[in-house]
Amino acid sequence: MNEESLKALESRLEIRFKDRSILLQALTHRSAAADGGLSSNERLEFLGDAVVGLVIGEYLYEKYPGYSEGNLAKSKSYIVSETTLAEAAQSLGLDQFVRISAGEDSSGGRKRRSILADAFEALIAAVYLDSGIRSARRVIRKALKDSIKASATDEHRRDFKSALQERTQAKSRLTPIYNILREEGQDHDKTFVAQAVLDGAVLGEGSGKSKKEAEQAAARDALERT
Secondary structure, three states: OHHHHHHHHHHHOOOOOHHHHHHHHHHHHHHHHHHOOOOHHHHHHHHHHHHHHHHHHHHHHOOOOOOOOOHHHHHHHHHHHHEEEEEHHHHHHHHHEEOOOOOHOOOOHHOOHHHHHHHHHHHHHHHHHHOOOOHHHHHHHHOHHHHHHHOOOOOOOOOOOHHHHHHHHHOOOOOOOEEEEEEEEHHHEEEEEEEEOOEEEEEEEEEOOOHHHHHHHHHHHHHHHO
């Protein structure tokens, strides 16, 4: 990644890194690390997950004093879901900056939600380590502002599978089925990839940390496409 690209990303983040090596690591997927002898972003992803969770939990706790623990948990789960974090990554253009292997790139890795969500979390960790919690908080709240707003509505409580079923039955009286295509990651941190299929045609694809979350993401993708 050249100097111009790094400056472009820093401009989007409104941050100038003191240590750009940590930014490069945050953008390095394990496939690129394996090919080039680099350090992957997996450890940063672990830290970034905690920082994002802290910032969003803090925001919801302060913003909604009347919410029960259950409502807070549902809102947080929606905001920090893989689908939402991947969308935030795309809004920052991380799909252009993430470093992946040629094979991963040719198979559509730059658009894969698991890779984008992981890159977002790793990036947040890099901001936190380089500039502190205030800068990380600002980047998180700005990048996730739309999902934060949506958490105040009923959108995060939507059952996308039910909504898709209602739509397909209204059109064709058929019900979608869901296939788990693959499992990615290590046993303690798996990501599941699912497809929503109707009469042999793929309607949508999504991923999540559980099979249920992956199916919901696939249904959501299908609804957005139709």
